[in-house]
Amino acid sequence: MAAEASPAPYADLGGENTGPVYTQSKGDTLAVRGYDVVSYFTGDGVPVEGSQEFTVRYEGYDYRFASKDNADAFVAEPAKYAPAYGGYCAWAIGANDALAPGDPNVYKIVDDKLYLNFSEDVATKWNADIPGFIASADVNYPTHAPDEHFQD
Incomplete structure (x- = not known):
């Protein structure tokens, strides 16, 4: 039985990273251990884990978000939140x-x-x-x- 493919990202911003990005293991693409980087800047500022449903690929790495609104905020200004x-x-x-x-x-x-x-x-x-x-x-x-x- 073939391995199940990962779903397509919510958005793919493309680009190439210009420096190393921390992932838990070499070859992994999940950035920030799957935490929603927009959540640090919104609400009470407490980081929350993102959902695979709202994955945005940015410079070759996958950033997850807890909501469509947070994913959209990242899509609009990725450098602000990364x-x-x-x-x-x-x-x-x-x-x-x-x-x-x-x-x-x-x-x-x-x-x-x-x-x-x-x-x-x-x-x-x-x-x-x-x-x-x-x-x-x-x-x-x-x-x-x-x-x-x-x-x-």
Whole structure:
């Protein structure tokens, strides 16, 4: 019996990623562990898991949304909602030029941009100098190849 094919995405925005995007395993295409990145910016700002029904493919990765409205908001402005550094840990890239998984439940929005960190302990370190770590990460992140993965 053949494997069941994944349903077509709700929308495919095309494009190619310009830097690595965190997925749980190399070769996976599910970004942000399936969390709805628009949910960080709406309502009470608590992240919620997205639905496969509202999957938007962006730069080769699948972003899931909890509702059609959230998917439509992402389609209209994907760069606004996609997490900084492809969802990798903001502190690790800024402090060590390293790729470490970003936890969708450990986040901060700074200047209307979503940043994820590895853990609460790491977020405490990041909070000590957010502008400095962002400045360093903005320089470090583009040096990583788009197909690089933390498991490399």
